[in-house]
Structure formats: structure tokens, C-alpha cells
Amino acid sequence: MVVFCILDAFFTLHHLGRGAIEGNPLMRAALSQGTFFFYSLKTGMTALGVIFLALHQQLPLSWHGLNALTVAYAALLGYHVSLCWHA
Helix, strand or coil: CHHHHHHHHHHHHHHHHHHCCCCHHHHHHHHHCHHHHHHHHHHHHHHHHHHHHHHHHCCHHHHHHHHHHHHHHHHHHHHHHHHHHHH
């Protein structure tokens, strides 16, 4: 999951370099502080969420949350790749 987050950040920076605009206001503010801060905040927030869900994975809701996040990140990465393909 954290690897998906890192790939998302990489693709986001790639698209921003080609003229895209960051849609998430929090990540837009993080970008104004520099690339390292952006990567750190993005991966740190994701890692904390994944750790929390993993620690509670015995609960069905947490297990479903981990699965839903995996599917959502896979779809997001597919979207990033399609943007690269059509650019």
C-alpha cells in the first residue's frame, strides 16, 4: 500500500511537471513546502493509516478498509498510467 502511495506521488509530480494542477488542497500546500515535504507527508499519512488498519485487521471493517484502499490505489495508478499514455 505504501508503495502504491509512493508511485502515486511520483506520477503526481510527473503530471504537475507537465502542467497539471494538484486537486487536493492539503497536498497542494505540502507541495509549496517542497518535494521532500510532499513525499514525507503523503507517505507518512498513508503509512499511519495502513498501520492503524493492520493493527486492527481482526475487525472486519479494518480488513475491508485495507482491501478497499488497495483497490482504490490500483485504480488511481491505472488513471495515472492512462494520463501518461494519452499525453
